[in-house]
Amino acid sequence: MKFSILPVALFTLAVLSQGCVSNKKFNELQTNYNALQTKNSDLDKKYQDGQQSLSASTTRVKSLEEQLAAERSNLAALQAALDKCLNSTSQGNVNISKLVDEINTSNKYIQHLVNTKNKSDSLNVVLTNNLTRSLSREEIKDVDVQVLKGVVYISLSDNMLYKSGSYEISDIAGQTLSKIAKIITDYKEYDVLIEGNTDAVPITMPNIRNNWDLSALRASSVVQALQKTYNVDPKRLTAGGRGEYNPIASNDTDAGKSKNRRTQIIITPKLDQFMDLIEKAPDKKP
Template sequence: MKPRHLLLFCLPVLVFTSCVSRKTLKAEQDKYAKLNTFYMQVQDDLRKCREDEAEASRRKALLETEITGLNKQVDFLKENNNTVLNQLKDLSVISSSQAESIKKSLDNIGAKDSYIQSLQSAIARKDSLNMALVMNLKGALSDINDTDVEIKVEKGVVFISISDKMLFKSGSSEVSDKAMTVLGKVAQVLNSKPEIEFMVEGHTDNVAIKNNCIADNWDLSVKRATSVIRILQNKFNIDPKRMTAGGRGEYIPLKTNDTAEGKAANRRTRIVILPQLDQFFQLLEKPQGTKP
């Protein structure tokens, strides 16, 4: 075969091979980009979890310090009262009824000591349950954009904040179809904890609204909260006795309403996990009785 003919034969082969290599390279580059994006998301989630854990540890340390101080006061009072009582008995300067009264005071101190221990256990248990709930929610919502759904703990209360654009059209209280995914995942976690009660709060920006269906922002925020509750009850079978609907209007903004970004942040729906106050009231009542 002549060199010229050989060159003409090899040229298409080289071009085809080059195209295949470029396609393969492009596919691998796309795969790397996706993996890198996923890696960055995982790193960000890990960082947030560590921040939540650090905050919980800080709060726990403060409570433990306070409880240690109370325990020292109790020990001092018990020791001091025992010493005084023994001295008074030795001197025979008090009556038997007075001695009995002092003894009851010492018993009350012992009851308060027991109460402090119970309260410490209850606080530790509540913190552990809150942390477990937050981790479950973050795991269920890991594929949802962090700017649209925020989960955090403030003063011992768990908050799930969902942006307006995830749930509703502008100026409407009708829940959008795309909201079903995030509400379904939240409902799955809440249904796994049937003892939990919660409030759904609607929040708006400060842009005035009034039409045939909505009177003002108060009205809009309440209607949005009740719309979410109806979805959780009718579509995801959450017991309505566990839920409360509330509207906060424009009056608890997260950011200034002077910018479009601030207004968007203020238009949100919050699910607030309510503390189980009856359990703490029972703890408060125990030291006042005879003995728990």
């Protein structure tokens, strides 16, 4: 609001026009006039300051309103992002849960395999002990018994079984063969394969063409000894030769050749018979 000094000036002029006034009166009027001028100037300054303050406040309010609108927009964007994240997390939790179930199933299967293997290993150890319990320490040196996947392998060295450079059964082999025959007889429902093996050294014997012949003849000698001397049913027996083509060690050393010269007695039960074999093993040495 702006104040004017025009009314005061007109009043003063009117008084002067009516006649002369005293100096005292005039000074009073002049003093009042000056005071009014000063007051009017102060009010005008306050008015200008108020206008500037109002303009600044209006600008500040507009800026705050713009900031508020921007924050509301950011809030909406954040809420949308949060909703999307929650949806993704929910789907992710489903996938993670499915993955955990698959891992648990896999772990159970692995543990089942481990338990099965441990059980199988334990059965093999028990069966091996049952089959070898009647053998002496000296005989065990020349007899190797293994159980692999339900099949029993009794491997006999040629040094123990045959006369030197021959397929004839030696005299010292009789006692060991009698014990093996007892094992075979105890498990009369199982088929038995007698398999001859040689080293890679060519044979130089009359009437024997090669290692095929030698391995087959040695297997046949064991079969006939089991049948004729130890009364094993020949219908259960099969003789076969594999020559030098089934080595278990290198033929480059004497020790390797000795391991390869062997005769295997392979007992092949069915699965249910294999399980029964554990329970029916001989309790006493013959």
